[in-house]
Amino acid sequence: MQLPAIPRPLARVVGALPAFPASLAFSAAGNLAAWPALRGLDWGEVRGRRFCVHVRDLGLKLYFSVGRKGFVPEVASSADVTFTATTEDFVRLGLRLEDPDTLFFNRRLLIEGDTDLGLRVKNMLDGVEFEELTRRLPAGLGQVVTGLRQRAQMQA
Amino acid sequence: MPSEPLLELICPAGSLPALKAAVDHGADGVYLGFKDNTNARNFSGLNFDEAAIRQGVEYAHAKGRKVLLALNTYPQPGEVARWQRAVDRAADICMDAVILADPGLMAYAARTHPDLRLHLSVQGSATSYEAIEFYRERFGIQRAVLPRVLSLAQVEAVAANTEVELELFGFGGLCVMVEGRCLLSSYATGDSPNTCGVCSPAHAVRWQQTPKGMETRLNGVLIDRYADDEKAGYPTLCKGRFEVQGETYYALEEPTSLNTLEMLPEMARLGIAAIKIEGRQRSPAYVAQVTQVWRAAIDAVKRAPESFAVAPAWHGQLDKVSEGSMHTLGAYYRPWK
Numbered sequence: 340m341q342l343p344a345i346p347r348p349l350a351r352v353v354g355a356l357p358a359f360p361a362s363l364a365f366s367a368a369g370n371l372a373a374w375p376a377l378r379g380l381d382w383g384e385v386r387g388r389r390f391c392v393h394v395r396d397l398g399l400k401l402y403f404s405v406g407r408k409g410f411v412p413e414v415a416s417s418a419d420v421t422f423t424a425t426t427e428d429f430v431r432l433g434l435r436l437e438d439p440d441t442l443f444f445n446r447r448l449l450i451e452g453d454t455d456l457g458l459r460v461k462n463m464l465d466g467v468e469f470e471e472l473t474r475r476l477p478a479g480l481g482q483v484v485t486g487l488r489q490r491a492q493m494q495a
Numbered sequence: 496m497p498s499e500p501l502l503e504l505i506c507p508a509g510s511l512p513a514l515k516a517a518v519d520h521g522a523d524g525v526y527l528g529f530k531d532n533t534n535a536r537n538f539s540g541l542n543f544d545e546a547a548i549r550q551g552v553e554y555a556h557a558k559g560r561k562v563l564l565a566l567n568t569y570p571q572p573g574e575v576a577r578w579q580r581a582v583d584r585a586a587d588i589c590m591d592a593v594i595l596a597d598p599g600l601m602a603y604a605a606r607t608h609p610d611l612r613l614h615l616s617v618q619g620s621a622t623s624y625e626a627i628e629f630y631r632e633r634f635g636i637q638r639a640v641l642p643r644v645l646s647l648a649q650v651e652a653v654a655a656n657t658e659v660e661l662e663l664f665g666f667g668g669l670c671v672m673v674e675g676r677c678l679l680s681s682y683a684t685g686d687s688p689n690t691c692g693v694c695s696p697a698h699a700v701r702w703q704q705t706p707k708g709m710e711t712r713l714n715g716v717l718i719d720r721y722a723d724d725e726k727a728g729y730p731t732l733c734k735g736r737f738e739v740q741g742e743t744y745y746a747l748e749e750p751t752s753l754n755t756l757e758m759l760p761e762m763a764r765l766g767i768a769a770i771k772i773e774g775r776q777r778s779p780a781y782v783a784q785v786t787q788v789w790r791a792a793i794d795a796v797k798r799a800p801e802s803f804a805v806a807p808a809w810h811g812q813l814d815k816v817s818e819g820s821m822h823t824l825g826a827y828y829r830p831w832k
């Protein structure tokens with residue numbers, strides 16, 4: 340699936356944003372959109388650990404942890420594990436169109452820091468069925484996500 | 496009497512979605528492991544708990560497919576009971592077979608659950624028909640997964656001399672260093688496949704982007720450094736680049752993937768019972784992609800072995816998901832013995 344590239348000037352503006360408000364917005368959006376579908380996972384070993392999602396093409400770093408009630412934005416500019424990829428690859432991973440190992444071999448995904456933690460989260464998310472996830476997303480969003488995935492599969 | 500199996504497609508699953516992807520895309524059987532060190536892909540968050548395994552077995556059986564349990568590590572001193580309980584659970588869940596490497600565990604399974612079908616794991620490293628026959632006579636194994644070190648001529652010799660069904664690796668990461676006996680990972684981390692169910696345990700792996708490139712370290716030991724335009728491989732010692740007498744290169748082996756599509760007609764001629772796809776650590780997306788290609792290829796070879804030709808698109812799809820920038824026929828195609 341070809342997602343439109345992010346326009347350069349926009350990337351510059353986003354990249355210049357201070358990290359905390361971005362992390363705050365990301366966590367808030369995550370809690371609204373994804374947490375209902377993810378809350379049932381066994382987060383025990385993961386709780387309190389700090390994650391960084393580094394969106395390479397936007398120059399954006401999002402810091403958060405996972406608490407009892409969902410994603411918690413983190414102020415710190417360090418993380419236990421950092422995932423780096425482009426917007427498009429993160430979206431493809433989220434839609435289950437891409438295998439992380441494949442992206443890793445092709446240098447499109449980098450996991451720095453605590454590898455075991457990174458793998459654990461990857462495997463936990465892999466263990467949830469896509470349909471199960473989309474069913475628990477807020478009304479409307481589930482359909483959009485399913486539609487995106489189907490369109491991309493047809494183009495493949 | 497059911498007919499002898501021929502080229503069954505056996506696919507990996509590290510999670511329930513992966514199992515369903517395999518079944519939905521045409522696997523005849525799926526192999527998986529419990530969430531502990533009783534199997535050789537013991538990674539955090541991977542594999543099946545009791546509920547997932549029961550659901551998986553139900554899903555596969557409803558569609559007439561098999562589920563095989565990998566119990567292919569060696570019971571460690573003082574912990575033998577965990578491996579024995581795993582055999583009991585497999586029988587209880589109605590697994591179609593368990594894949595074992597340890598003779599002691601085979602003896603336990605044969606004695607306690609005589610109806611449970613036993614497969615000899617590749618970790619058992621049986622490369623001759625004498626070894627395979629030994630396991631059949633003593634424990635009644637019905638299938639052996641052959642190590643990826645034999646040439647096809649050698650496979651043929653084994654096939655001609657045993658009634659045990661043979662399963663060959665068809666696709667995936669290569670791990671050829673004296674299959675089943677490799678201790679390289681232990682050398683750097685203290686953990687290896689046979690003892691802890693994992694080569695290069697994730698807790699020992701560190702990746703770091705540096706000005707010189709992406710570095711991979713295993714318990715602090717630098718095993719590779721990739722320039723920006725280079726493909727990366729798994730962080731295993733065997734596929735690292737090392738400095739030997741002033742030169743830095745793949746001193747043990749290069750990261751490549753096994754891909755034996757073009758040997759399918761030969762494998763059919765030899766009566767190979769099953770083809771195994773590597774990769775329980777991979778995501779459902781990989782399982783779906785690879786299963787789809789191999790289903791099409793096996794169907795084609797069964798329809799018309801003489802006119803079988805590998806579709807270029809198949810190679811394209813498989814190369815895309817492979818480790819290393821090329822694929823190989825491994826030892827199967829090797830003129831020397």
Ligand code: SF4
Pocket residue numbers: 669670671672677678679680688694695731732733734
């Ligand atoms: S070091 Fe290489 S050959 Fe040895 S077990 Fe690990 S992957 Fe296999």
